[in-house]
Amino acid sequence: MQEAVKRFFPEEHKTWDLRQFRRKQAENIQIIADGPRRNTSLIIYDDGEGQHPEDFEKTFLSLLRGNKNEIHFVQGKYNMGGSGAIVFCGDKGYQLIGSKRYDGNGKFGFTLIRKHPLTEDEARAKKNTWYEYLVINGKIPAFDIDEMDLGLFNRKFKTGTVIKLYSYDLPSGIADISKDLNYSLNEYLFEPALPIFTIEKPERYPHTPIPQRELYGLKRRLEQEDSKYVADYFSEDYFDQEIGKTRVTCYVFKSKIEGKTAKESRETIQREFFKNNMSILFSINGQVHFHYTSEFITRSLKFPLLKDYLLIHVDCTEMNPSFRSQLSMASRDRFKDGKESRKLRAFLTDHLRKSKLAEIYKRRKDSITVEGGDTADLIKSFTKSLPLNSELMSLLNQTFKLDEKKEKKKHKDQGNHKPSKEEKEPFRGKRFPTYFRLKAQNDGKTPVAKIPMGGEKTLKFETDVENHYFVRVEEPGELQLALLNYEPNDKTGGDKPGLPKKIEDVFNVVKSSPNDGIIKVVLNPTRNVQVGDAIQLKVTLEGPGESFDEIFWVKISEPEEPKEKPKPKKEPEEDKLGLPPYILVYKEKKDDNTLTWEQLEAEAGVEMDFDTVMHPLVEGEMLDRIYINMDSRVLKNYKSKLSTPEQYEIADKRYITSVYFHTLFLYTITRKRKYVIHRMKDNGDEEYVDLTDYLKDLFENYYSHFLLTFEVTEILN
Structure with a gap:
């Protein structure tokens, strides 16, 4: 697609990142709103190739002709895309097509497509209706024009194609075409070849600040x-x-x-x-x-x-x-x-x-990790009232990864921590590289790395180019790998035809963007190579600036032996239980072992306010930790009826214990029973609900009120 853009717009495309040039080009493709708000029609204009009236039936009106199969820079292959929109054109399925060839020769042709209205006899005899298009005397209607006013933005129609979709059934949430449809199409047209206009009419939305917005992906x-x-x-x-x-x-x-x-x-x-x-x-x-x-x-x-x-x-x-x-x-x-x-x-x-x-x-x-609450004390209190051999305890053992033994080891090793490294100066990359070198000793003869069969090896290269060099829109660079030489292992024969010619024949490759001066290349041998084969590679960092080459050898080695995992020592039954930590969160800073709402919001985007009770951090199948809001409205309302410091302390313990263990059990049971949660949206569609969101929402909606009135004194004592 990008090659086609450079070929057909050799100079123009270089200026489209500037708004005035982008808007000028966008005038050639317009999507315009028409009709009343509650019965929106769409006009689509394309100042492109256009068609002669006599060619309509083998282009616009054809199905399954496959006339795009050999044109790689266009979408579609069955010639049915335009027809697919008809079913969204209201109850009657009206669609207008008009076109004139780009060179100005020939007439302007038009036709009207509709869903055939069945007569009473047809309704009894036919299972389905069909779509039909207008012809007059067996021909597509046509007439001569120089130009026409079709309500286009900043121009009159001369050549190209215009399609009107009547009473179009837009997705929910799309009203203002210039804004809502623009945002939606921006996602589907992630990197369009040409900029496009989405245009709203003042009579439909008189207060729209920008009725014409260009869309460029x-x-x-x-x-x-x-x-x-x-x-x-x-x-x-x-x-x-x-x-x-x-x-x-x-x-x-x-x-x-x-x-x-x-x-x-x-x-x-x-x-x-x-x-x-x-x-x-x-x-x-x-x-x-x-x-x-x-x-x-x-x-x-x-x-x-x-x-x-x-x-x-x-x-x-x-x-x-x-x-x-x-x-x-x-x-x-x-x-x-x-x-x-x-x-x-x-x-x-x-x-x-x-x-x-x-x-x-x-x-x-x-950034949102602190020492957290004293989980060990909760475990001790909890296990007093729950038999260790119960199914629930077994369930917890299967689900949670943190155990008391690890906690003890952590405390034991606290005095032996290593001093933190000095902070490095921030990397400041250059727009174009001035050097590129392999981060390994390379004499040009000895293999710089041995790559195991069935495994992979990461090679690192040093450079000074900026991190976005490969992905930036303007003047991007590229990393190229080439196979220069191949020396097979002569000890083993084979019946495979010839030697590999391309890098893809010998390696599956992963190339990463520059990251603070380091570019990584991961090589994984394919089935075409054998142990002992030596391969000479050339890695080139190229772009609009100077290009750099690194040439070196690698060798295919024996598969790595699987590492034996140390056998876990048998531990007493009471040491098996593990629970995720909890972290207390306040509106204002309390101490070094707690967090604030602002910290959660700024660092991790986790919203917390007076209505929030807790936020469970779930990673895959693991409940990693629970953030408990100590300034929730639920707790404040409960404590407002109390008067002494002792009562406040008991209330805090009751709240923490209730929220913590109810979160724990709800999560464990939901995972163990393999429940998958969905929610009905306003438009009737179902959407998947993440377990974190479900549990958080559950506690915000009256469930937590019940928890504080539920008797848990046996645990607290």
Whole structure:
């Protein structure tokens, strides 16, 4: 697609990042609202090729002709995309098509498509209706024009195509076409070839501040240098023999935007970047075809703190066509539950959990970590009233990872901690690299690394280029790998044809973006190589500036022996129990072992206010910790009826114990019984509800009032 843009718009495309030039180009493709608000029609104008009237029946009105199969930079292959919109054109299915060829020759042709209204006799005889189009005397109606006023923005119609979709059934939440539809299309057209206008009419929304907005894809909005939303982004390039080539780009949003609360920040980010509830976007030639929701982030990646703050784009353009064609349903709007889609999900999970995302998640989690509550005392109190051999205790043993023994060891080793390293100066990358070198001794002859069969090896390269060099919109660079020489192991014969010619023949490859001066390349041998083979590689860092090469040898080694896990020592039954810690949170700072609402909001985007009772941090299948709000309205109302410090202390203990153990049991039982929670949306659709959100919402809605009136004195005593 990008090659086509450079070919047809060789100079123009370089200026589209400037708003005045982008708006001028966007006039050539317009989506215009028409009709009353409650019965919106859409006009779509494209100043493109256009068609002669006599060609309508084999272009606009044809089905299954496959006239795009050999044009790689256009979407579609069955010639049915335009027809698919008819079913959304009101009860009568009206759609108007008008067109004139780009060179001005010929007439302007038009036709009207509709759903055939069945007569009484037809209704009795036919099972279904059909769609039909207007002809006069067997021909598409046509007449001569120089130009026409069709209500386009800033121009009259001369050539191209215009389509009107009458009474169009827009998705819920889309009213103002210039804004709401713009945000929605920005997600689906992640990186469109050309800018587009979405236009609202003043008579429909007279108070709309910007009735004409240009649309140029979510990618460019995310990668603006002065973005107030995005904290960081990076990309990784993957090659797998079965899947082919993919580029995965991860965008991590700020948990708190300047001038907004955590709640306002999250709502703004969701409205502007996740309008269609798509967290992982899979695109071909810049257009999104299918997606995952945030469920992938919480359940597969196990990064719950990033659930509302992470968008991942997977470019499938260079995937193996045979693999890609098996991923989606025929409608190409959602995944098919097949072995290919399951392999892709597992592949992405494995690589992303080892990527820079893991570092980002750890930083966010560490920022809201303190010593926490005295979980051991709770365990002792709890076990007095619950037999150790009960099913519930067994259930807890299976679910939670922290045990008393680890806690004791932690306290024992506290005096032996190492001093923290001095903080490094922040990395300041250059726009173009001035050096690029392998971070290993390389004499050009001796292999710099041994790569085990069935395993992988990470090679690191040092450079001084900025982190976004590979993914930035303007003047990006690229890392290229090439196979220079191949020396097979002569000890073993074989019947495979010839020697490998390409890097893809010998390695599955992962290439990462520069990260503070380091570029990583991960090599995993394919089945085409054998132990003892020596391979000479050339790695080139290239771009608009100077290019740099590193040439070196690697060798294929024996598979690594699986590491034997030490056998766990048998421990007394009472030492097996493990429980997640709790952390107390207050509106204002209390001490070093507690957090504040502001810390949770600013560092991790976790909203907490007077209505919040607790926030469980769930990572995959593990309840990692529980944040308990000590300034909740529930606790304050309960304590307002008390008068002495002793009563306040007992109330705090009652509250902490009740919230902690009820969260614990609700979580454990839900996981153990394998419940999956869904909620009905306003439009009637079901949406998956994360267990964290479910438990948090449960406690905010009267459940916690019951807890404080429930008798737990036996535990407290």
